[in-house]
Amino acid sequence: MSKHEQLQSILRxxxxxxxxxxxxxxxxxxxxxxxxxxxxxPRVAAMAATALGLGKRISQTTDLGPLQETIVRGNDGxxxxxxxxxxxxLALAAPADANLGLIHLEARDFAARLAQLL
Known part of the structure; x- marks a missing residue:
């Protein structure tokens, strides 16, 4: 299986x-x-990379250790x-009533798997 196919599989x-x-x-x-x-x-990817970069800088500047995630919460999600x-x-959009704890639990594992492939 190619790398792209493996990434598509993780997305599914x-x-x-x-x-x-x-x-x-x-x-x-x-x-x-x-x-x-x-x-x-394309727009979401650019915003996600920007949010990651800003989150890393904030995390370093405030001595929080390596960044794990950045969360933006709006009225609708x-x-x-x-x-x-x-x-x-890895960028995820979820509705306001989503279980954020479950999202973190699952997404952190998927992010680790993606890191190995990328």
């Missing part, structure tokens, strides 16, 4: 584990979409960005 697994997600984007840290289920993937190693970003 994420969607199965967390069916309430509105979108899933795996991107490079420079903001390019790699695999996704979003029509707006969440946008959560996870570091996937040094080369990738």
């Amino acid at each position: 697994e994420i969607k199965q584990a967390l069916p309430e997600l509105r979108s899933v984007v795996v991107a490079s840290t420079d903001g390019l979409p790699i695999v996704h289920d979003s029509a707006d993937a 969440y946008f959560v960005v996870y570091a996937a190693g040094n080369k990738g970003v």
